[in-house]
Amino acid sequence: MAQSSFVHETQTIRKMAVDPACKWKWTDHALKMMLKFRPSVTQPDVENALTKGQVILLEHIKDITWRVRGPDLDGNNITVVVAPTMDPPRIKVITVF
Numbered sequence: 110m111a112q113s114s115f116v117h118e119t120q121t122i123r124k125m126a127v128d129p130a131c132k133w134k135w136t137d138h139a140l141k142m143m144l145k146f147r148p149s150v151t152q153p154d155v156e157n158a159l160t161k162g163q164v165i166l167l168e169h170i171k172d173i174t175w176r177v178r179g180p181d182l183d184g185n186n187i188t189v190v191v192a193p194t195m196d197p198p199r200i201k202v203i204t205v206f
Contacts, residue, residue: 115164118175122193122200126159131198139202146187150205154181158189159200174203 125131135152143150162179165188172192181187192201 115167118164118167119162119177121195122162122164122175122177122191123160125193125195125198125200126156128198131200134199134201136201136203139204142205146205150181150187154183154187155189155202155205157182158187159191162189172201172203 158179162177164175166176168174177189190203
């Protein structure tokens with residue numbers, strides 16, 4: 110269950126991840142980190158984690174980022190750090206671990 114303080118954010122990122130109008134931006138760092146997993150984590154794995162996972166932390170570094178923990182397509186938990194933009198809907202994937 111999502112932490113009560115991040116319920117709204119969890120619902121928001123889940124909706125955004127399945128919205129066909131949502132634009133995805135993959136940083137070079139995120140793509141590099143995805144390859145470090147054995148087997149590699151794919152973009153559909155990350156999308157699955159965002160649609161079924163939970164926001165566990167909000168941070169403000171360069172962007173306002175949300176840390177999401179959820180399952181990849183094989184059911185293994187991964188953590189994804191994203192910087193969502195609501196209008197227009199956009200998910201910038203910063204890193205995966």
